[in-house]
Amino acid sequence: MQQTPEISGRILLVDDETAILRTFRYCLEDRGYNVVTASSAAQAEAILQRQVFDLCFLDLRLGEDNGLDVLQQMRLTAPWMRVVIVTAHSAIDTAVDAMQAGAADYLVKPCSPEQLRMAAAKQLEMRQMAARLEALEGEMQKPSDSLGSHSPAMMNVLETARQVADTDANILILGESGTGKGELARAIHTWSRRARKAFVTINCPSLSAELMESELFGHNRGAFTGASESTLGRVNQADGGTLFLDEIGDFPLPLQPKLLRFIQDKEYERIGDPVTRRADVRILAATNLNLDEMVREGRFREDLLYRLNVITLTLPPMRERPEDIGALAERFLAQFVRSYGRPARGFSEAASAALRVYRWPGNVRELRNVIERASIICPQPMIEISHLGLGEQVASNAPRIGEQLSLEQLEKAHIAGVLSNSDTLDQAAKTLGIDASTLYRKRKQYGL
């Protein structure tokens, strides 16, 4: 399922006066923004080729460079980035020209730290809204079954998930980090008869036992210090729908009996309120921890585990579903080039081969991140291997000479490595000292 790109506040400052850069940086970092500075147009352009920013404060007087040209160049390199022109009062006319050329706003120097921060907050909010809109548009265009797969391991899981989706059985989703457990939970909700009601997620590691209780079941005003307003709790919010407990292995042990009672009897009380309430909630939970082991070590209640894992679905890691890498990469690419307005449209042979041989320890999440980065830095229609930034990792997966391996395994790994470091198949064949048709045959033989 598509996610809204995260807008955390990555800001580029471009000014040829170092004192201004220092002051602006100080003011913005103070608010937790991630700030990078550039003192010339060339430096800014080089930084923009490598990193993604949400907002830029651009001084139009940049030494020899014409600020409007710089702005136009930025609109091409990073069309999603909001640009606020910084200008002296005497040069206000150029700010108007800059707005016509696509700047989002302007700021007159000298400005107070508060003006600067307000301008940043406003623009980042606009950027967040634009990103949300993109994500929604993507959501609408998305084929109904975005979790489709060609991998037997994954197809098995999806088939069971579809079968059990419409029952009210609680489901425990297992799998390494980034395999798509959250994604599957949401899909199960969508496939269930609860789809029209809420899907509510609680991220368990982020909350202490006290906060978790109040988050889950709600509290009455004055129930504890700081409880200035009554809250209904997530269980109430999820009534009729689905509650997804992400990273359930971190659910606080002291609170587990209350969760167990709620699952068994569908009853609960808000903190500071003796009235017993009911809510009809289906529970989905996920973890990458070994809950059986945690039960043995007394860190997780056995009776709770049995209530949660009526059905268990285990998502395969990316390396065990290589059949899906190509389609997922294409899907992410389409999504990101639309969102960032970039030229990339596909992958070269070598880039595709590198995506297939890499072992993806961070699973789908890592694949998504690699494609996001590549779609941004690639200035052309075809993504080459150099844009993926996987070279070293692909090489580090390579077996060592003398390791307990057959010649065939060694040959496969070597060909995969060379392919991933070559821009064209001809170049790879030349490096390997074989002709292109032999390379073609071997790639087929080894499924590269």
Ligand SMILES: Nc1ncnc2c1ncn2[C@@H]1O[C@H](COP(=O)(O)OP(=O)(O)OP(=O)(O)O)[C@@H](O)[C@H]1O
């Ligand atoms: N089949 C898929 N199609 C599109 N995107 C996917 C798919 N599976 C996972 N993703 C994306 O991969 C990222 C990780 O997915 P998700 O958060 O569901 O994984 P997770 O297993 O719950 O990870 P963690 O254990 O770290 O919480 C998300 O950005 C998600 O949108």
